Amino acid sequence: MKLVQRAAWGARPSRYDLAYIASTEGVKVHYEGTYVPKSLADPDAHGACAGRMRDLQASHLANRTEDYSDIAYNAVVCPHGYCFEGRGLHRKTGANGNSRLNAEDYAVCAMLGASGLVVPPDAMLDGLVDAITWLRNSGGAGGRLGGHRDGFATQCPGSRLYEWVQSGAPRPDGSGLPLPGGGAEKGAGPARYRVTIGGLAYGYGATGAHVTAVGEALVDGGFGRHYKTGPGPRWTDADTLNYQAFQLAMGYTGTAPHQDADGVPGEVSLHQLLGYLPGKKTTSSAPPYPGRSAFVLGKSNPAVTVLDGGLVRKGYTRHRAGAKYVPGPLFSENCRRNVADFQRATPALAGDPDGCPGPLTWRLLLS
Structure with a gap:
């Protein structure tokens, strides 16, 4: 686009x-x-x-x-x-x-x-x-x-x-x-690859009690419409489509395989869904992504204070109203510009430094 x-x-x-x-x-x-x-x-x-x-x-x-x-x-x-x-x-x-x-x-x-x-x-x-x-x-x-x-x-x-x-x-x-x-364009199907989080596999064909737990959490959250018989221990296309609906509700975009809302879990979305990460502890310390609606220019949201903390810790505070950048809940133009500076300096984000925090910006800034 x-x-x-x-x-x-x-x-x-x-x-x-x-x-x-x-x-x-x-x-x-x-x-x-x-x-x-x-x-x-x-x-x-x-x-x-x-x-x-x-x-x-x-x-x-x-x-x-x-x-x-x-x-x-x-x-x-x-x-x-x-x-x-x-x-x-x-x-x-x-x-x-x-x-x-x-x-x-x-x-x-x-x-x-x-x-x-x-x-x-x-x-x-x-x-x-x-x-x-x-x-x-x-x-x-x-x-x-x-x-x-x-x-x-x-x-x-x-x-x-x-x-x-x-x-x-x-x-x-x-x-x-x-x-x-x-959703995918006509003729394309759900993503069919697996990821490993905490030593456990997620995605098409993965099996185990942890897969059932994800399915049950999706149903409890109102994201179970693709199940015909209910969640089970084997990850199917229905799990992928339901998880994709959850990701989209979080504010993730991009539904092609390996994009943020393709229906295959990542650490942030899985933690948001379950409230914890099953299996071995991971090294990521980023809190769950709050969704794009938390970052509306001129509006306040507690997630902006968390975002500001990451900007301060990593030194992206040159745009400010006073002598120093003060974290707070307002998503201001200065905050947006500081996020854009971080994106420009981060190879994985430099292609679209718009200053609007998406899931990847959030994770890389706060991890």
Whole structure:
């Protein structure tokens, strides 16, 4: 996913605090609906897309009739396949037509017009799939997918894009849109490999009383819908799918094999599920990952104090308001920047130093 965050495209601050939303029923697809020059899709024209984002935000902030608090969309996708962060994850959109519709679905807009650029380029379709997947995996979006017109009397998102939405929003190569919550693409199955934690095997084919204990804990936590006869001592695909649902609820993303939410346990998630780690003691001292919802810019959560402690211990405190960095529960911009410094300095994290702590950042910072 080619994500362009708000700071990178020069977003202005929101006029009001954006309403938090834990999850939605799905995603509505939009288009600009005005004239969009065909030249915007030229291979060398991507440099103009950030400016178009700023123009879109400015036009929404200037709309006193709607009294938008920010750009209306959660994400906007340019013709080159880049996903520009609008209101972002867990923020109620302002684009779907009324307050009820805005609470039911996220809104993703394509830089596509009613005239000029009216045919979505392949790169744009790829980017739209990436944006929808991002909202599903990280923002709690459900499986419903529609066009703006499906909830409100409008021509949006235009005939070409609406036909694509109705066909299931496939990628140009024909692959399917990932299932809600980060399920595998059509044709792919659950991860089938094993890991060893504390001397005990977990994953497809592993056997033992410890496997039964995991299954029972999943059922107790409400993550047992894939079992047909109940958990047992042999790890099956049902265990993997149920464990994946638990990982996604923790805030993990990435469901391909060997990613964070592929349904195979790691130490942090296993400790979170069971309250302890069976078998031999491990060397990891990181507390269980609290989930991405603990790290919302401008919001407080006890996990941020723990995160700050790790930043202080490892010396990533150059961004601060006073003479020294003071740990606390508020996930501030200074905290985010310090996390980004740690990520840039850590090879396993340097590819995406966005300052937003994921499970791997949490573990490496606090271990």
